[in-house]
Amino acid sequence: MQKKNIDKIMDILQKHYIDHPQPLVSRDKWEQIPKTPYTVLISCLLSLRTKDEITEESSIRLLEKYNTPQTMITLPKQTIQQLIYPVGFYKVKAKRIKDISKTIIETYNGKVPDSMQDLLSMKGIGRKTANIVMVYGHNNTNHLPIDTHCHRIPNRLGWISTKTPGETETELKKILPKKHWKVFNHLFVTFGQTICTPISPHCNTCPVKSYCKQKNVKKHR
Numbered sequence: 001m002q003k004k005n006i007d008k009i010m011d012i013l014q015k016h017y018i019d020h021p022q023p024l025v026s027r028d029k030w031e032q033i034p035k036t037p038y039t040v041l042i043s044c045l046l047s048l049r050t051k052d053e054i055t056e057e058s059s060i061r062l063l064e065k066y067n068t069p070q071t072m073i074t075l076p077k078q079t080i081q082q083l084i085y086p087v088g089f090y091k092v093k094a095k096r097i098k099d100i101s102k103t104i105i106e107t108y109n110g111k112v113p114d115s116m117q118d119l120l121s122m123k124g125i126g127r128k129t130a131n132i133v134m135v136y137g138h139n140n141t142n143h144l145p146i147d148t149h150c151h152r153i154p155n156r157l158g159w160i161s162t163k164t165p166g167e168t169e170t171e172l173k174k175i176l177p178k179k180h181w182k183v184f185n186h187l188f189v190t191f192g193q194t195i196c197t198p199i200s201p202h203c204n205t206c207p208v209k210s211y212c213k214q215k216n217v218k219k220h221r
């Protein structure tokens with residue numbers, strides 16, 4: 001079996017990005033707003049297709065005052081839209097936030113459910129968001145949120161050979177030591193946004209190049 005050097009790669013990347021700001025959802029301490037499963041869920045919904053800085057500013061504007069499903073449903077949809085603008089798809093997201101808040105109150109007694117099945121049953125919550133809520137909202141470290149970067153990069157490194165983020169989640173859980181699970185998502189998202197980019201990755205300046213199999217990398221810089 002080929003050596004994967006997982007611990008070495010994780011160690012190098014953690015040191016490389018030690019001063020890089022983490023996205024709001026994965027930070028342990030939140031300053032302006034209370035960190036709860038509900039605020040993590042709403043901030044994660046705002047983050048989809050949106051830059052980290054915009055997500056953070058919009059999350060604070062919305063969640064500073066309206067940080068429970070009960071207060072959120074008192075807001076007209078247009079007010080939510082104004083508070084979260086300019087996140088991507090802000091009109092769709094405003095509707096989703098209201099609908100999801102209503103479901104949480106009516107079906108889950110006002111509390112964000114702590115089961116994947118229940119989270120996934122709500123319209124607008126996909127597997128990545130549900131896993132993020134489990135890890136960063138409910139502090140359940142048995143989950144591994146996978147997005148496009150977390151799927152692409154372990155395949156390039158030669159750790160796994162998978163076709164979908166769902167398969168990647170299953171396979172990575174078998175080989176990634178548990179101590180790395182909590183940092184894996186934000187570390188690989190940052191790595192994927194800055195060096196191991198989707199098209200033409202920056203292999204020449206990559207800190208883990210000597211451990212990478214560069215699988216399916218046809219063009220790089």
Ligand code: SF4
Pocket residue numbers: 156157195196197201202203206207208209212213214217220
């Ligand atoms: S060497 Fe290239 S493909 Fe491999 S991890 Fe680094 S940037 Fe990505």
